[in-house]
Amino acid sequence: xxxxxxxxxxxxxxxxxxxxxxxxxxxxxxxxxxxxxxxxxxxxxxxxxxxxxxxxxxxxxxxxxxxxxxxxxxxxxxxxxxxxxxxxxxxxxxxxxxxxxxxxxxxxxxxxxxxxxxxxxxxxxxxxxxxxxxxxxxxxxxxxxxxxxxxxxxxxxxxxxxxxxxxxxxxxxxxxxxxxxxxxxxxxxxxxxxxxxxxxxxxxxxxxxxxxxxxxxxxxxxxxxxxxxxxxxxxxxxxxxxxxxxxxxxxxxxxxxxxxxxxxxxxxxxxxxxxxxxxxxxxxxxxxxxxxxxxxxxxxxxxxxxxxxxxxxxxxxxxxxxxxxxxxxxxxxxxxxxxxxxxxxxxxxxxxxxxxxxxxxxxxxxxxxxxxxxxxxxxxxxxxxxxxxxxxxxxxxxxxxxxxxxxxxxxxxxxxxxxxxxxxxxxxxxxxxxxxxxxxxxxxxxxxxxxxxxxxxxxxxxxxxxxxxxxxxxxxxxxxxxxxxxxxxxxxxxxxxxx
Ligand code: N01
Numbered sequence: 001x002x003x004x005x006x007x008x009x010x011x012x013x014x015x016x017x018x019x020x021x022x023x024x025x026x027x028x029x030x031x032x033x034x035x036x037x038x039x040x041x042x043x044x045x046x047x048x049x050x051x052x053x054x055x056x057x058x059x060x061x062x063x064x065x066x067x068x069x070x071x072x073x074x075x076x077x078x079x080x081x082x083x084x085x086x087x088x089x090x091x092x093x094x095x096x097x098x099x100x101x102x103x104x105x106x107x108x109x110x111x112x113x114x115x116x117x118x119x120x121x122x123x124x125x126x127x128x129x130x131x132x133x134x135x136x137x138x139x140x141x142x143x144x145x146x147x148x149x150x151x152x153x154x155x156x157x158x159x160x161x162x163x164x165x166x167x168x169x170x171x172x173x174x175x176x177x178x179x180x181x182x183x184x185x186x187x188x189x190x191x192x193x194x195x196x197x198x199x200x201x202x203x204x205x206x207x208x209x210x211x212x213x214x215x216x217x218x219x220x221x222x223x224x225x226x227x228x229x230x231x232x233x234x235x236x237x238x239x240x241x242x243x244x245x246x247x248x249x250x251x252x253x254x255x256x257x258x259x260x261x262x263x264x265x266x267x268x269x270x271x272x273x274x275x276x277x278x279x280x281x282x283x284x285x286x287x288x289x290x291x292x293x294x295x296x297x298x299x300x301x302x303x304x305x306x307x308x309x310x311x312x313x314x315x316x317x318x319x320x321x322x323x324x325x326x327x328x329x330x331x332x333x334x335x336x337x338x339x340x341x342x343x344x345x346x347x348x349x350x351x352x353x354x355x356x357x358x359x360x361x362x363x364x365x366x367x368x369x370x371x372x373x374x375x376x377x378x379x380x381x382x383x384x385x386x387x388x389x390x391x392x393x394x395x396x397x398x399x400x401x402x403x404x405x406x407x408x409x410x411x412x413x414x415x416x417x418x419x420x421x422x423x424x425x426x427x428x429x430x431x432x433x434x435x436x437x438x439x440x441x442x443x444x445x446x447x448x449x450x451x452x453x454x455x456x457x458x459x460x461x462x463x464x465x466x467x468x469x470x471x472x473x474x475x476x477x478x479x480x481x482x483x484x485x486x487x488x489x490x491x492x493x494x495x496x497x498x499x
Contacts, residue, residue: 003105003127009033009419010412011121011131012100013107013350016045018385018401019137020088021066024095025409028068031416036097037121037129039106043092046141047084052165052184053191055081058212058294062236063243063396069094072232074225078215109351110134112380117424117493119381122351132419133412136347137385140467143342143349147179151317157333162188163341173197175331177322179314180338181207183293188338189307190297199307200330202314202322205455206280208264208287212294240395244472247394251288252447252470261287271299280311289454291393343457344368344466346388354379355428355496367464371437371487372480374404375429380496381415383408389441390476391458391467393450399473407480414483414490424493433487444470 010026012019015038026034042048057064061079065071069091076083092098109122113130121129144161146152152159160166162184175198178185185201186209193199217225225231250256264287272278281299283290302309312324321331342348346368352360355378363376370376373390374383385408390400411427418425445451445465450458458467469476491497 014137015043021405025405054187114495133381159335185338186298190301243395285454380426
């Protein structure tokens with residue numbers, strides 16, 4: 001059934017962590033004319049989609065939550081997927097977002113209409129809505145990436161991605177292959193290793209792994225958090241400061257890197273006594289180049305008798321299983337793709353065109369860039385949440401997303417003030433602001449280990465860092481504290497003048 005076209009002041013696209021955060025801040029600034037369009041039938045984004053066994057957050061919940069909606073459990077340190085999803089539902093309920101959520105509406109195209117001075121949102125069912133401003137909040141980890149392996153279609157068994165887990169497929173007693181050894185695989189493998197008959201873990205390159213503290217707090221700490229006033233806030237502050245002061249310098253090749261590498265090597269040596277297996281699990285690149293895996297269960301699972309770490313590269317998939325380059329065919333009935341996400345494509349598969357019809361994929365042909373990760377010049381009144389270079393490698397991404405949501409709400413408030421005075425205006429970023437921003441990103445990127453010789457999901461095929469913010473979180477918060485008139489142009493709605 002097609003929907004009725006409608007005009008909204010603000011269209012938010014996506015009801016995950018970022019979309020909900022933006023919606024909360026809009027309301028807090030008295031802006032109530034907005035709709036959150038969500039393609040699925042439920043909120044939660046990545047925390048709705050990733051339901052694989054063991055799915056959980058490896059950032060403590062005290063930090064993986066908004067400051068305006070503290071998630072402070074005195075018992076649980078690391079929440080599992082159902083708990084994070086429940087937290088997001090609570091946010092939506094507590095902040096009155098439910099009436100704004102429009103499920104089952106996939107926005108497939110965004111087109112700025114120069115003549116009308118507003119955005120046209122095309123949906124999967126063909127309906128077109130319009131909006132004065134658009135906030136995209138579609139995530140960086142929303143499009144599953146499937147491996148491009150010859151013969152994949154010939155496989156006669158069951159195959160699925162970790163982010164599209166097939167809960168109807170019982171794994172008990174089966175022969176299973178997991179492709180990929182990132183954070184998702186490290187959570188899945190220990191959960192299923194004891195249930196399946198054989199498990200082959202196909203590793204293309206190893207990851208540095210650090211031990212994960214217990215999911216639940218020690219009873220003493222738990223009692224402290226429960227009883228001492230201010231303890232929850234102090235704990236959050238401690239986690240934040242530790243990430244800024246120790247983890248970030250390590251990722252920027254500081255002395256703390258040696259400490260982390262030492263901890264990772266000791267963890268590996270303590271859990272993997274077999275020197276041959278240990279050698280295959282030792283990464284040849286600096287710690288942090290790939291996102292560090294946090295797990296105390298992954299290595300012991302690999303050492304089980306029914307589990308084999310396969311490091312010979314995959315040659316092809318056949319009807320019966322996976323053949324490696326040495327000619328060995330390991331027959332399996334299930335293949336699990338723990339192969340990550342198409343992270344550098346950002347707003348894809350939406351087709352986005354700005355003023356004058358310029359296409360965003362054309363503007364971004366050498367890599368996604370946006371001033372503050374939020375504004376793309378020539379795309380007026382379009383605000384990106386969790387856009388290019390706003391992911392954190394050392395701290396909780398909720399912090400940059402919260403900063404963005406308040407910033408974007410301020411921009412919309414500014415536009416709204418003009419509209420109330422009968423002036424239809426749009427906000428556009430200056431090209432010079434983006435150039436200066438990009439210079440800052442590139443300088444920061446060059447100092448981090450992310451641009452070293454390893455594959456990771458933070459950079460594009462050219463090796464340009466497109467996803468991560470290479471500085472302190474506090475700096476990002478400062479830069480997004482309020483819209484900067486020097487970086488933005490306020491123009492009459494309609495076709496933008498030449499830049
Ligand atoms: O994905 P990844 P992920 N043949 O991209 C391999 C978040 N997350 O889903 O390293 C063979 O890290 C690839 O190999 P290589 C978190 O931010 C968070 O595990 O490229 N292998 C790699 O081993 C995380 O970083 C939590 O050589 C292939 C793996 O697949 C992000 O999600 C929990 C291949 C992909 O690893 C993504 O993690 C889980 C091929 N053709 C996830 N293609 C939290 O706790 C790819 N690979 C918050």
